[in-house]
Amino acid sequence: MRFGIIGSGSWATALAKILTDTGHSINWWIRNESIIRHLESRRHNPQYLSSVYFDTAKLKLSTNLPEVIRDSSCLIVAFPSAYIEKIFEELPADVFQNKQVLSAVKGILPGKNLLLNEYLKNRFQIGLDRYFTLMGPCHAEEIAAEKLSYLTFSGVNETSTGELASNFSTDYLNTITNTDLYGVQYAAVLKNIYALGAGMAHGLEYGDNFLSVFIANCADEMAGFLHKAGIRHIEVGIHDREALHPAKKSANYAASVYLGDLLVTCYSLFSRNRNFGNMIGKGYSVNAAKLELNMVAEGYNGSSCIYHINRLLKADMPIAETVYRILWENVNVRQGFKQMESLLV
Secondary structure (H helix, E strand, O other): OOEEEEOOOHHHHHHHHHHHHOOOOEEEEOOOHHHHHHHHHHOOOOOOOOOOOOOHHHEEEEOOHHHHHHOOOEEEEOOOHHHHHHHHOOOOOOOOOOOEEEEOOOOOEOOOOEOHHHHHHHHHOOOHHHEEEEEOOOOHHHHHOOOOEEEEEEOOOHHHHHHHHHHHOEOOEEEEEEOOHHHHHHHHHHHHHHHHHHHHHHHOOOOHHHHHHHHHHHHHHHHHHHHHOOOOOOOOOOOOOOOOOOOOOOOOOOOHHHHHHHHHHHHOOOOHHHHHHHHHHOOOOHHHHHHHHOOOOHHHHHHHHHHHHHHHHOOOOHHHHHHHHHHHOOOOHHHHHHHHHOOOO
């Protein structure tokens, strides 16, 4: 299998490291020619994870996206959801014919409020049988440091999903598979929104006691949304079938890709969403926080997308709605949290 990576940020760079560590040669689309020249001459990405050095013999670097897609059998989409339409807009409708797509995107297309698989179906006729997701909890910085991490791969077919996941297994990375394509994508969006809220709480100088209550309520709110969205069989403490491995339980809502990713995104200092929210809590404007962060916080657009999606689903989501109103309707952050306090259990 020949992988093509689309994107050059920290997560794309971490995935390039994983695949080259497992012996793969990869095609890598990078928009900026200067980054390509730096990788070719200095063997590392000058902007992200600069401590990671590559065997350049395993890298085919290009600014030509159609060429990278043509020469790859599986395309990994690893850039923020807000840029997807712009980057893909000039591609022909049949460009992904007979290709697999592995999404490492943890967001929803703003404006259209679509998950990536829904956009790809509409634009390129990619069915769910050729679409897979790759989700955390997994910070790129810890991949760079080779600290043990876990990735969950999701697809409608367990066998093909397992075969895909096997290409990413290393001494520092364990892989898990499940079939919950929609649930893992929505959970990835929601955990970023809640991490923004956790950051706001930190910026407002709430303590650990409040934060633990806040995140516990976020977990419950997330589960309620997933149920309203039609996701089933994820109850904590209930395992709906025998696991493929006799000593291993089947995944439920307490699994790493749901609750685990929520926890690390809310607590970790590597979390850009938490850091963005922290600045809002300290009094930064949204625009000032964007400039200071200098990276995309997926939860910002995600909060608007989920708010509008939930107008149809009607899940009870006071926390996510408070984050949305602070970011998009100029509700004062301290007043928003003060109103939320009495709603937490």
